[in-house]
Amino acid sequence: MIDPEEYGFSTRAIRAGHLRTDEGEHGEPIFPTSSYVFDSAEQAAARFSGDEPGNIYSRFTNPTVRTFEQRLAALEGGERCVATSSGMAAILSTCMGLLKAGDHVVVSRSVFGTTVVLFNQFMAKFGIEVTFVSLTELAEWEQAMRPNTRLLFLETPANPLTQVGDISALAALAHQNGALLAVDNVFCTPALQQPLALGADIVIHSATKYLDGQGRAMGGAVVGSEEVVGNDVYSFLRTAGPSMSPFNAWIFLKGLETLKLRMDAHTKNATLLAQWLEQQPGVSVVHYPGLESHVQHELASTQQSGAGGILSFELEGGQEAAWGLINATKMVSITANLGDTKTTITHPATTTHGRLTPEEKQQAGIGGGLVRVAVGLEDIEDLKQDLVRGL
Template sequence: MQNKWKLATQTIHAGHQKNSEGALVSPLCQSATFVFDNAEQGGARFSGDEKGYVYTRLGNPTTAELERKMAVLEGSEDAVAMASGMAAVSSALLANLKQGDHLVASKAVYGCTFSLMTGQLAKFGIQVTLVDFNDHHAICAAIKPETKVLFCETPVNPHLDVFDLSAIADIAKRYSLISIVDNTFMTPLLQRPISHGIDIVVHSATKYLNGHGDVIAGVVCASKAQMEVIKYEILKDFGGVISPHDAWLILRGLKTLDVRLERHCDNAEKVAQFLDMHPLVSKVYYPGLDYHDGHGLVGTQMKRAGGVIAFELNASLEQAILFVNRLSLIAIAVSLGDAETLIQHPASMTHSPYSLDERAEAGISDSLLRISVGLESVEDIIEDLNQALASIDYYRTELIAEIEHTIE
């Protein structure tokens, strides 16, 4: 029966197992280690001959429930929860790359993912080529005999490019590659990459999955074979282990994911329309707008366009900073998927690991801003944006007046 439940129902019920006390809410197993009945049992669990918990770095009942739930939601055989989104990204890559291998990735990704790929992986002798994943010929042209993995985000952080997952999966299968997709912006309720043929899905669970801005965590979803390597080789030895309390908080947050996403998407659509019509906004990047290049994938690959918007101001960097500083309701902070609406300046914040030339190549300008639209009344969000945009007009008027006075 559970397999027939809708995803909204699964966010609440999937993975939950009845406990001996009959508690409705899953117990938090805040324990580092587990006691064996005898020495023989301890040896059997370490060898894998007997199932059971040994040490929380190798597994924990609370974490296991989160992993079962995420596997159901993403439609994967298994899942592994980790201490951060970057632990998830790095584990998925390290499980499938070794010295001498080659990775092809989209040229715009989260700043720390970019830093990992272009900086840290080079220390292990792993080559990386960055290309536009909307250009399928460019992807194929970048593939070498040593290539092992294709990696992308969709929508892309920060400018919301959308990639065709079925096409990327087809390329990966044609060349016998592993495909990895960061699904953080969408969550499995809006997009399920595995159903389009993608091999591995990663999440920063810090964002929408938790939804309350009080947890740092990540999740990887894939086949049991992939999860065995990631959990018992990469995670065990590198140690990016999620705490049981954080896993418990994400389980709690997931129960409201469906209703939160509906509000995030509703609000984002209205905010995007407001920004699109404002004369001081030169461009809005949001798949929900009908002129966006990826709009055709909304309603097919993506259930809705999500809650994140990027936009360019028709203003100088100084004026853009003035605009951000004049916001009162909207918080200046990185991250996304929280109840609060957040704004950040990618070039100087999340994507600061990029050089000036790399930012230009990735399409990240100095006037680009990214908003994670929250759960507040959308009228209040728009009013805050409107009054801050008015400050740019005021600034320009004052500057013109000052120039004219100087000339006189």
């Protein structure tokens, strides 16, 4: 196995974490086994007590999943990664592992709709107090801090308006108050942004998105230090079992091998499409951090090495115009997923953010005329052709 510290990003993405077996296989093997056989009763006891490292049961120890965990940790610059069955399972495991009744969390209002529901409906039910604030207003975060604030949670760039949060400033605020900062890095992936290097304590992934990259499998991950992720987050996963399957881990390993190439290509296509959309009649605003017109273009340029593949835009004609545009497409896929080689289009107000109340939608800036495009890797002229019909 290579020592990740000695190698660059692309090499780590291709080779980190693979401990070759005695078969000498070149590709990473899949271990489809639920349990493992011990040499003796003594060894079984030592494994279960933790005195001897090694595999026990695939809910929490599987070599293919471990290879994925070590590779992603090497890419994010974290000591430890815990792989989960989905991105939401990663957020849930973080909360269940690190929070207790009476704790307070501060969450960006601009997070994925289901994340809002998780905090509002479920974490609240277990006595965890939640305050939602504007991702971009540092003063709101400062005012929200309380003595019992344990976690700050954000996505940057945020879904679907691509607002950018200042990771270093929010990490400093969290640490001054004895809290942790968790960053959902789904939109950028470590190929474009490494939150731990900017001071964050925890990185969350929906591997379902760009880590896979071809829309095939569900998965997630939590990355951070051994202390934060390796104890209580791992312990929750081991106990409750929202674990990644070894088959999915193998798919994500293959995805990671081309991550950098794909993220650069997504960024190139999205930049061209965003610039073109800005010129189109009926489009009132285009949200994309790579555009100079984006309010936080400068901040995005300092903490990201590329703007990524997601953009959204607002149509003057409201929901009717947005649905008209979506229905006029012939090639791009009408689906809420993102992070695929295939371009996808969605209407956030009635899909990903449909469960928010009208007030929450208004506060989050999700209007009826908003359309989100997760720009894939098709020919850019074909993408323009497909959208211009509905414009």
